[in-house]
Amino acid sequence: MIVKIEKLVCDGYGLGRISDKDAGEKSGKVFLIKKALPEDIVEVKIVSEKKNLIFGKIKNIISPSKFRINAKCSHFENCGGCDLQNTSYENQLKFKDEIIMEIFAPTKIFARPEKIIPASKNELYYRNSIRYFFQVQNGKINFARHDFFDKNLLKIDRCFLQSEKNFEILELLKNILNNSLESKNSLWQLKIREGKYTSQIMIEIITSDENLPAEKEIVESLKIIPEIKSIYQTIAPYKSLKKMRRRLLFGSLVVLEKVGPFTFQISPESFFQTNSCGVKTLYDVIKKFAEVKINDKVLDLFCGTGTIGIYLSTLAKKVVGIEIVPEAIRDANDNAKINKIKNIKFVCSDINNLTIRQFSNHTIIVDPPRAGLTKKLIDDLSKVNFKRLIYVSCNPMTFVRDLKLFESRGVIAEKIQPVDMFPQTHHIEIVGLLRKKF
Template identity: 50%
Template sequence: MRIKIEKLIYEGWGIGHDENGRAVFVKKSVPGDVLDVKITKEKKSYTEAVIEKIIEPSEKRIDPPCQYFDLCGGCEHQNIAYPDQLKFKEEIFRETLSRTKIETEILPIVQASEPFFYRNSIRFFLVEQKSGKKIFTRHNYLYTDGLVEAESCLLQSVKSNLILSLILEVVNSDRNKSLSGFYQVKIREGKFTDEFMVELMTDDNKLPFELELKTALNQIPEIKSLYHTVTPQRQLRNIRRRLLHGSPIISEKIDKYKFQISPDSFFQTNSLGVKALYDKIKEFAQIEMGDTALDLFCGTGTIGIYLSTLAKEVVGVEVVQSAVNDAKVNARINNIYNCEFIHADVNMWLRNEKIEKYENIKIILDPPRAGLNKELIKKLSNFLSLKNFTNLIYVSCNPATFARDINEFELHGLKLKKVQPLDMFPQTHHLECVGLLQKI
């Protein structure tokens, strides 16, 4: 089937129409492409397809710099120059809000400082071929359970790629020796500290090539933390870790603040873009010295700590106990004493807490990709009846759930005054945004 790609939509799909006017979604396509495509999935109202042949390339299409781009599921847009990626992302964001009839000021998208080499965390899967050769793989974009060979990644640092190459060299030093359950490597990096954490993951207690791996990786002094991590049945529960070398944690900096990262810590994937994101939150929140900042879904406390010098107090609420523990440590190592971090489900905490006791409230929401539920939105909206409530800041990594939730807020008397999209994830479809809501 031959189609012309008309535009990009969210999640990295290009969209065209067949001769009957039926929508056809094609990954890794570029607006203006004329393509022969192969249907992979039929839905009621649309078709999914893959590129078989490029008949006429779009003038916006470029050669992707990564040799694995055509099959790897890590990126969607390396075949589009970065300035054009930004234009397309902003168009998609504006259309997402327009489609849900949200009228607001949309500020021009903030571009990333580095379009490549920005990721501070990445995983690679180890696979043993019939010949005995071991290779690294990433997810194949065509199949959720498929893997494609990829021995490096242009979204992670040169040093991270060096770590991968050393590991491959070790495990291929003996073709007759099996991986025996050694199936994954995870690398975390402090972009502003040049500290690395490496996790060698197995599905049982044995780590093959252990001595050789320790010797090889000790060649890189920036590896401050080396773990053998056991994940039974390759599930991320009942995890056991054994520290093979160095410190149990690494650190990262945002502006003048230092944060510790443990193996389970959540941290924004693009450290290089975090300051721009947090500065926008600060600008929108307009926190003053008499204010209480409620940092809901606070994670490891990075936003609250970043805003702490502006506020009378910061109260962070987070359901993950390990994240709350990290938040408390992060406040302590930065000598921040006006932050309180509470282990609780945000919904339950709001239901039980007498929020009226806090003075001059500013609320920061940074929920998971799934967004908020209606009960929470209603509860937060009701706080607007309080004289001491002013701004609500909504941080989202999912424009679709952001638009859905903003609609719900507006049903309860709030108005999205303005929103700032930020490109924290170049070469991919992902987009961050910060919205300011106030009482109508």
């Protein structure tokens, strides 16, 4: 099946069609092809079909796009980590702008998005967190990640989104484990977290039972690396993260990272933006939109570990952060103490059960998961006499869906700024400033 790619669409797919004379029963259907670029002509292997959509992967490139370059990573064609490394960063930004404009085009949303801005100068080596799977073959250990389509494990020698130091750690672990005669069947995942501005590293080895092969040698070898400040074993029975428990094998409970003048702790459970070097750019957009003044009160919904609220706290009279995850609230309170912030309070609560009207005349920030906001929360927020409403989203599709619901309730988008936090991937962060229509 030969397909010409017309454009990139949300989720990083190249969208294309085949000519009517060749289409047969596929006539009128849209092909969505991962790793394809506009103007590519490709032979496609069909992976799955859904209504009028056909999902496929490139079998052969008949005529390469003028936008195509050789990816730096030898695993690019199959790995699920990157999907835009085969084009220049300038083109990546161009395509992301086009994707955003196309999402907004059919809507009557009041504001139009600004051009996407790079979060940092780092196009590679920017990730502060990465997860690998242990792959045991013939008694030997490799490190693997998921294939982008079938989710089979793909052996990875290196990844250009993480630091070089991480590969020293991978090689060291591989050598220790491959020289061990102990059973390696309990090994499941390896997670490495790194403070880009502190150089502090946390190692988390996830096993399916209590057994950690070569435990003593692993700990003794890793702890002499100056950057490694914390080593955990996480035990996840039956490879389920729901019933996991942790053992601290070495060092401190947390590692530290900086965002501007603030220091934040990262525990194994913490959510922290994966691009440390880009977080300040994102938070500065939020800060610019919020225009917080000395007598203002701020409500930070989905506050996580409190990073946004703390970043704005020195400008405000008072900040309240709400989050449903107890571990995140614990970290948020610790982060406030580390930074000696006295005017902030964190509450563990389900946001959808919150009485929003008590926060009248607040500047409200929402930073929900990819699924976006519930209709109930949009209703509640629309009824509040807020000062400003800042919506931070990692999913442009649900962002636009929610903006349409807000506008039908008299709350309009005044400014929209996309931020490229994740070079080499299709992911886009987007910030909106909303206000009452009347």
